Amino acid sequence: MRIVIVGATGNAGTALLRRLRREPGLDLAGVVRRPPRQPTGPYDGVEWHAADIGAGDGALETAFAGADAVVHLGWQIQPSHDERRLHRTNVLGTRAVVDAVVRAGVPALVYASSVGTYAPGPKDEPGVGEDWPHTGVAGSLYSRHKAAVEALLDTAEAEHPRLRIVRMRPGLVFQRDAGAEIGRYFLGPFAPVRLLRFGRIPVVPDHPALRVQAVHADDLADAYARAALGDARGAFNIAAGPVLTPTLAARLFHGRTVGVPGAVLRAGAGLSWRLRLQPTDSGWVELGLRLPLMSTARAERELGWRPAVPADDALRELVAGLADRAHTGSAPLTGSATAPGRLGGVLLRGRLPGSGDPY
Structure with a gap:
């Protein structure tokens, strides 16, 4: 086949x-x-x-x-x-x-x-x-x-x-090997991801609608x-499962939640994106606030599919991968310091977050 x-x-x-x-x-x-x-x-x-x-x-x-x-x-x-x-x-x-x-x-x-x-x-x-x-x-x-x-x-x-x-x-x-890629695509070169090696996220923005899978x-x-x-x-x-929430993330990474209005979350993402400080536009905040939760009953019934890794364990693995800039030998999953979205790429090639082609 x-x-x-x-x-x-x-x-x-x-x-x-x-x-x-x-x-x-x-x-x-x-x-x-x-x-x-x-x-x-x-x-x-x-x-x-x-x-x-x-x-x-x-x-x-x-x-x-x-x-x-x-x-x-x-x-x-x-x-x-x-x-x-x-x-x-x-x-x-x-x-x-x-x-x-x-x-x-x-x-x-x-x-x-x-x-x-x-x-x-x-x-x-x-x-x-x-x-x-x-x-x-x-x-x-x-x-x-x-x-x-x-x-x-x-x-x-x-x-x-x-x-x-x-x-x-x-x-x-989520997976560990995508740590470098996800960091480039969504956080950008100025995010202090190395601090995640300590397994702590001190402050987690909270909103009641931030429930994602x-x-x-x-x-x-x-x-x-x-x-x-x-x-x-x-x-x-x-x-x-489980559904990922700010409260769960704060518990996993020994932080505390701070309530933030949705308008402030959108405005913060939008402004920092327009200033090229990070590559994630406000549409991603909109998704987190508005997308529904999904039932996986059909996949379980018709495909015989069951997840082996709980979502919170997958999140822990990703955060560890972000801290270590985990990668593979492929172009999208590269760990190259000069890739778009890495600080080396900004300094050596002048590619600001959200502007370089990662492919």
């Missing part, structure tokens, strides 16, 4: 390669902008294809030839100040992936959607099902792009009913593998 993974060197892609290597008889291929130069670990033994999914140059159809399933994990979060570039990769690039899947005659497409595709909803458990409107949160560019792609997939399902499309909608995705990358990878290797169709919510 041949499985092609678009975005195979990122956070979820690296975990999926680890997971699929445990399956006998699989032929794995990866489509990325910059293939590993000397593949080791999970990247070894993979047939690598260099392609920009937004280019529309025919490279995708070549890579997808003979595939039994394509898993599309490719997504661009930075440079957050360049909306046109993000739209080119995320929306137009996904359209190119779908078109290439159809032209190559691939029977199955597994897509990395997100809780971010959902419209605002309730914050209480057990959470919403997959039938909750997937129209996004208007104040978030990330959410608008995720919703646009889901609308594109709605059209693809109607036009190509024989194509099996699966949409995974995970919460936040997360999943370990290895557990998410297991869900992707089950979808690619099985016969499931449709959307699946993927998250582990």
Whole structure:
């Protein structure tokens, strides 16, 4: 069985390669902008294809030839100040992936959607099902792009009913090896992440609506593998318990909570982003405050999926990875000091947070 993974060197892609290597008889291929130069670990033994999914140059159809399933994990979060570039990769690039899947005659497409595709909803458990409107949160560019792609997939399902499309909608995705990447993408070079080595976050901003879900990358990878290797169709919510709250974070990292109005959280993120002090715009705060909690009952029932790592343990692992700038040998998960979003990248290349292309 041949499985092609678009975005195979990122956070979820690296975990999926680890997971699929445990399956006998699989032929794995990866489509990325910059293939590993000397593949080791999970990247070894993979047939690598260099392609920009937004280019529309025919490279995708070549890579997808003979595939039994394509898993599309490719997504661009930075440079957050360049909306046109993000739209080119995320929306137009996904359209190119779908078109290439159809032209190559691939029977199955597994897509990395997100809780971010959902419209605002309730914050209480057990959470919403997959039938909750997937129209996004208007104040978030990330959410608008995720919703646009889901609308594109709605059209693809109607036009190509024989194509099996699966949409995974995970919460936040954590693992130690993504520490350097997540630090670059969301915190920037001026965040004192080394202080996290002491396992303490002295002050945690608190708001009653800040209730979010997360999943370990290895557990998410297991869900992707089950979808690619099985016969499931449709959307699946993927998250582990417990729900992450400021109170829980303060307890885990020996800090205290300080109540902050939502307007102040949004304004603080927005101002520091516009000043290029950090790469996370206020839309991410909007997501944290407005996205619903999800029920994972369908994934448990139809995929036989269960998370092995509780969300709070996954958060501990990520924080340790942030402190150590944990990384792998891939381009997205690099630990290079001169990568965009690292202080070396700012000093040596003049790339401010949210402006450099991490790919």
